[in-house]
Amino acid sequence: MHRYHRVSRSILTKESEVVTFSRARMLPRAGVLVAAGALFLAGCAETSSGGGGGNGGGEGVAFGATIEEYHEAFADVDPIVLYTQSPSTQGSTGGAFIDAYTSAVEEWSDGKITFDIAYSDAIAKSTEIDNAIVDGRLDIGQVLAVYEPQEFPATSALLDASVLSDQSVVTGVLQSNAWPADVALNTPEIVAEFEDKGMKLMLPAYNAGMNALFCSENRTALPDYQGRSISVGSTAGTQQVSALGSTPTSVAYTEAYEALQRGVIDCSMLSPAAAQIGGILEVAPQTVIDPQAGLAVPSGNMAMNLDVWESLPLVAQQLMWDRLDAFMTGSIEGKIWPVTVESVQEIQQYGGTIQPFADDSRVAVQDANDKIVDAIAGNSGLSDGAGFVTTVRESADKWSGIVGELGYTNETDYNGFATWYSPGKIDIDPYVQRVYEEIFLPYRPS
Template sequence: MVALSGGRGVRGLALALGACSVLALSACADTQGRGAGGGGGQGVPQGATIEQYKAAFADVRPIKLTTQSPSPKGSVTGKNVEDYLKAVTEWSGGKITFEVTYSNGVAPPAEVDDALVDGRLDIGQVLPIYEPSEYPANAALIQASFVSDQTPVAGTLQSNAWPNEVAFKTPEITEEFEKKGIKLMVPYYDSGANVMFCRKPRRDLASLKGVQTASGGQAQNAELTALGAAPASVPYTEQFESLQRGVVDCTVSSFTVGVLGGFVKVAPNVTIDPAAGFALAPGGMAINQRTWDGLPLVARQLLWDRLDVFLASNIEGKIWPNIAQAVSQAKAAGGSVGPFSDDARKAMTGANSRMLDTMRREAKVKDPGAFVTNIQAAADRWLKEARAAGPGEDVAHADFDQWYKPGKVDANRYVGKVYEQVFLPHRPS
């Protein structure tokens, strides 16, 4: 972890941490916190222009933060990360820079939280779905992600808004990371709706019975079991080979993961149903708490304010282009995109309803019933906002490759509302 700022205390912090071994990091850093002068300085008002930010950084020493991207440099799938880092560097006048490793080169997805704790990464994309026993409140939020609308425009906008609202209103969700020394910046962002990719057409219960299907978590396991399929645990990095070799016949993944993993051509039969959504496998963006606390106030404000770039790019720069590309690839490989049959749809909606009922009693939060009520209310409210921001009548996923063009839908205004209503109240001051 490297973090330098204009404050003498923070500079001392960085030098001290440089002398610490990774194993002794926590003990050494305990003597170098806010009391040494870290995290101070002048800030800027909310809504500050780029010129105001650059002026505020004039006397700040250079800051270098370590991070990684999940994809190769320049890939659409990592555009949200790259656009965010670029914006922060630009708005800081070059005072904040990033040492970026691509294709999860520092830590695999399931270990990013550990890399944040031990200092290999300052900022990273965490995936609590891989460790539900360590992050039970986060797992509950993820489990409920099927309540989002299953449309490519409004549904995508909605699903990247309401979970963040609920997360910030549910202390247990952020506290699960805080107790490890990690600060959640974006509690939740996804890669678009999850769909079922299969080697052969499988949309009814008869064709799904006993089919080995890669699954991304407990909620998906329950949904697949209700369909009669056999859930299998396969990391997304291994799904292409597993599908190609027939180890599994299907996988539940997002279009983004399908493109990133390159497996659409071997599993081009895609099922996504407007009335029966799969739970998602989202991530969050987080920063080492000591790194955060040691940064000058203006740096923390900038990292927070430019989350709007991360959120907008995640939708416009990653999800929508990947949906279009995946649908096109599926068609080119002789597959198709369509809904479940009536019997499978009924099985899916039944499983989802049962999961919500269980969550009302058992979710690992202070008031499980209120938690589910908040989820449903937030999802409804942000769906209305999303439909107002979208093109009106939403397009079907099967037609998205022909309908979508870059810039056809401007997500910035919608994301501005999300930032103002959800993130702004937590802006450093």
């Protein structure tokens, strides 16, 4: 069994306890190992897997290959172990997209590719995932560029543009998980931001559900927001909150419960998943999601260590690319919609409702959104900012049309979704196939 350029590390602590680490890699790109104190290196660097050698070599399979054809292609490939992590506990809805992807890759490779998964972000917290991928603690992970706008200026421009996304409960989820990925893979600066740091951008700009305003009291009209304090986590969110006449502030979602309970903040701009994890719905069940006035959508980017990616045999690269369909399905069917159901139920349990903005607030946010998108034209991370703005507007409109063309509609609003929805009620296979073929297939390894 081969793992990629791995060593075991033992550190003798002050208490004379031995701590073993096996998630560090000697990276050819870096060419150095950093040793400190009583660091003892055990073992040796291991080579890439067989069945075609490194740098994506060996025989591949055609697009559309069956699971049996993949099994046959992996027959002579040595076992591969890849290290990753999940943001949630094992088996929970919060990590359903990770479980769906890793399980599909393992099954289709006939067990030749397996994943060592650390749960609850045990290896690297959200602000450090990109570093963990580069330095070898993780082989593949979900990078959250929103926390590092200076490191990922072009990706951050796309995150700001997410205010153009449809925010509705069905069509919005589908549209907002398509057009940003389309734009990202066709924007050289976004791809380069990852590659220049030593990462292969696998699945860009997926989201885990819409952002919402969770408030301790019912607030929909502009006077309701005047002078209030609202916690936000992005520059776009700061501009939107300011447009409502409120004061934006930074409060981690893990601390928002106490801040809301004590009246330090009046609302928090979060995804329903983060609100659930933070227990915020108990103290702030009055929720605003407006399909026509989008709040910045929290997005992630699945990336892989570039050295590891390039040392995989071609068939392994192709499989990991082809099974991005499982990631998309797991994200939408396994996480977003189940979390929406749970959130709605909890909101209602604590006496809240989900409402759109009143007309005056909607206009204020829409005006702010136009300014946010127009300002992207001057983003220093883009060679043609004005062209990028045109592209994102066209792609958002295009994918709204495709979602409608495929027959998807909003049969209910958020309040009714918990009783209307059930697993399997919405067949997203035609959508996932269209997204893969139009967005990802042109970049399939060959």
